Amino acid sequence: MTESMTQPKNEPLLRVEGLTKSFPVSSGSWRRNTAQVHAVDDVTLEIQTGETLGLVGETGCGKSTLARCMARLYDVTSGTVWFDGRDITHLDRREMRVVRRDVQMIFQDPYGSLNPRRRVGAIIGDPFVIHGTATGRELKTKVQDLMATVGLNPEHYNRFPAEFSGGQRQRIGVARALALRPKLVICDEPVSALDVSIQAQIINLLIDLQDEFSLTYLFITHDLSVVRHVSDRIAVMYLAKVVEAAPTPELFSTTRHPYTRALLSALPVPDPDLADSREQIVLSGDLPTPTDPPSGCRFHTRCPKARHDCVATEPALLPVLGDAVGHPTACHHPLTVGEDLSLARPDIDATERVGDGAFPLEAAATKEPGGESR
Amino acid sequence: MALLEVRDLRVAFNTPDGVLEAVRGLSFDVDRGSTLAIVGESGSGKSVATQTITGLTSGARVSGSARFDGTELIGASSEVLRTIRGARIGMIFQDPLSSLHPYYTVGWQIVEMIRAHDRSVSTSAARRRAADLLGVVGIPHARTRIDDYPHQFSGGMRQRVMIAMAMALDPVLLIADEPTTALDVTVQAQVLAVMRRLQEDFGTAIILITHDLGVVAEMSDEVVVMYAGSAMERAPRRTLFYANHHPYSEGLLGSLPAKGGTRDRLTPILGVPPSLIGLPAGCPFAPRCPYAFDRCWRETPPLRMVFDDPDHASACWLTPVLSEREALRAARVDREPDQPQESASATRVEVRP
Numbered sequence: 001m002t003e004s005m006t007q008p009k010n011e012p013l014l015r016v017e018g019l020t021k022s023f024p025v026s027s028g029s030w031r032r033n034t035a036q037v038h039a040v041d042d043v044t045l046e047i048q049t050g051e052t053l054g055l056v057g058e059t060g061c062g063k064s065t066l067a068r069c070m071a072r073l074y075d076v077t078s079g080t081v082w083f084d085g086r087d088i089t090h091l092d093r094r095e096m097r098v099v100r101r102d103v104q105m106i107f108q109d110p111y112g113s114l115n116p117r118r119r120v121g122a123i124i125g126d127p128f129v130i131h132g133t134a135t136g137r138e139l140k141t142k143v144q145d146l147m148a149t150v151g152l153n154p155e156h157y158n159r160f161p162a163e164f165s166g167g168q169r170q171r172i173g174v175a176r177a178l179a180l181r182p183k184l185v186i187c188d189e190p191v192s193a194l195d196v197s198i199q200a201q202i203i204n205l206l207i208d209l210q211d212e213f214s215l216t217y218l219f220i221t222h223d224l225s226v227v228r229h230v231s232d233r234i235a236v237m238y239l240a241k242v243v244e245a246a247p248t249p250e251l252f253s254t255t256r257h258p259y260t261r262a263l264l265s266a267l268p269v270p271d272p273d274l275a276d277s278r279e280q281i282v283l284s285g286d287l288p289t290p291t292d293p294p295s296g297c298r299f300h301t302r303c304p305k306a307r308h309d310c311v312a313t314e315p316a317l318l319p320v321l322g323d324a325v326g327h328p329t330a331c332h333h334p335l336t337v338g339e340d341l342s343l344a345r346p347d348i349d350a351t352e353r354v355g356d357g358a359f360p361l362e363a364a365a366t367k368e369p370g371g372e373s374r
Numbered sequence: 375m376a377l378l379e380v381r382d383l384r385v386a387f388n389t390p391d392g393v394l395e396a397v398r399g400l401s402f403d404v405d406r407g408s409t410l411a412i413v414g415e416s417g418s419g420k421s422v423a424t425q426t427i428t429g430l431t432s433g434a435r436v437s438g439s440a441r442f443d444g445t446e447l448i449g450a451s452s453e454v455l456r457t458i459r460g461a462r463i464g465m466i467f468q469d470p471l472s473s474l475h476p477y478y479t480v481g482w483q484i485v486e487m488i489r490a491h492d493r494s495v496s497t498s499a500a501r502r503r504a505a506d507l508l509g510v511v512g513i514p515h516a517r518t519r520i521d522d523y524p525h526q527f528s529g530g531m532r533q534r535v536m537i538a539m540a541m542a543l544d545p546v547l548l549i550a551d552e553p554t555t556a557l558d559v560t561v562q563a564q565v566l567a568v569m570r571r572l573q574e575d576f577g578t579a580i581i582l583i584t585h586d587l588g589v590v591a592e593m594s595d596e597v598v599v600m601y602a603g604s605a606m607e608r609a610p611r612r613t614l615f616y617a618n619h620h621p622y623s624e625g626l627l628g629s630l631p632a633k634g635g636t637r638d639r640l641t642p643i644l645g646v647p648p649s650l651i652g653l654p655a656g657c658p659f660a661p662r663c664p665y666a667f668d669r670c671w672r673e674t675p676p677l678r679m680v681f682d683d684p685d686h687a688s689a690c691w692l693t694p695v696l697s698e699r700e701a702l703r704a705a706r707v708d709r710e711p712d713q714p715q716e717s718a719s720a721t722r723v724e725v726r727p
Contacts, residue, residue, distance in 0.1 A: 268590045282567050
């Protein structure tokens, strides 16, 4: 592999600067575009060569959109995407084709991302054919080598995707992504659809391949235990914004953003004693709509620590409380180490909160149905 | 007497490829007010088993017994099942959007549910009850939102509506089939909290079907681990996590990323689950088991008491002595290269006597 040879040490492999991606929302009887939804809003993020960056967040927070913008599968609305020292934001299709060899994706759904009517050999061979790097016998050898690399039986070259299990299909997806020896592999929920025992097989495979081919990963998932296992650094997204980013151990030991803490505490731990004893923060309400995001800090509608300045001004993504440059947090009232968030109560107008300002459980407890219809 | 006693439940389906044995001799008890978690991977038969108990599997060959509060449910007439299902056994499914009718308001659907079981309840009383229930499960502005359609609710709110509907007639047993799998973690925490609180307030017993061992650790009293249609291990929650006996339970817990979060290799269970059509004799887990020895291939181990603990049962021939286990594992490793999937299944044929 030739990467990182030509690059200065501190140059990130991929960097997005002020990236915004908005989609038109159509409504009304004429399907006019009445509004814009900012799926990704002013995100600046770097991925260093050889590292794994985990991107976590809930459904609809824009993590997949951000990844697709990075791979230029979407045109960005504004901002810049730098890859390998080059501005690729406005490259045309032909120029992008060269870059695509270096940026590949693995998708979540091992069933939907493989054409059921094509043979596995043809699916994995596509990248070679498209980029004209191998034909005929050489193509077959290369494909079978790849299949062996990802733990598939090369003799199954002529089988259809339907003949493989979910885990094996994900291996096919991995083989296809690796075909052209990319520098960056974007893994969009690569193990979410798999059973735990199979999930571990695929995670091991991804880690092994990273070591073998010195790959850089962007690892997108909602599963914090997986992302914690594989990532060197983690960025947490909430409603189209990055709210906190830090090296993995630091994100867990020195959690600054209340949302990150809530996310961590909501993750069920497979350890009964820990599950019984740990702090549990149950956030009120759902994710607000990104079409009309809350003012100021977007998390203020659900934040247990919300104050008036959270409603008024948007916090910048900067290191707080003496953190290093590599650990920025977008919060006016970041958490100190050991602070008990479950004791915090918001101090803002009830109208600024979701769900009528009430914590749903408390509200429910006061009006038990009891008598009449029971 | 337990609230629900399931004994030797067998469910088989005729498929073009042969008879698919989805559930193969499952037995468990659910006590009043307690939570039983049934955990297993896709295709382990955990959903089919509970759907059969409530009479929701059609075209299946069913045998065995499921006594619910003294009433036999297997083979019961649809009239009997209708009075029990919904009223005494509530159900929540994974996907709340496809479980709710898109054309009717959620209030209408809950009212329908209440009045289907008791026509003497007036529509307005049922409506009041529906609004109360929506409030109980934590839906804000319950009294106005009762007239909203399912699509106007978010995923977490829809699941709350499902819970409200399942709880409408005060069931003594709630069957929750992957209730939070489709939800984000923060919303999952909310829904689990609602279920836990309902259980405390109403003493409802819960059968929680899930593949998420984290949810099991947080919610359950007792756990049944299913694999290939039968129970591999049954134990109280802490026993299962800290002193399990069955290699499959051990493998499941071992394949989870460690709490420390280092970038080490995980220890997956090698291979893939077996096909449930024409499953050979012997332990179904033997082909993937690191400790399997000759007897495992010949005889199917019954679920029997282990560690002299009457609450702890495991379907495994292994003696619980750890050193012996390690010897077996070593013997197995010598025979089998550490290769995932394909090659593992290739070696499997050689190992089998």
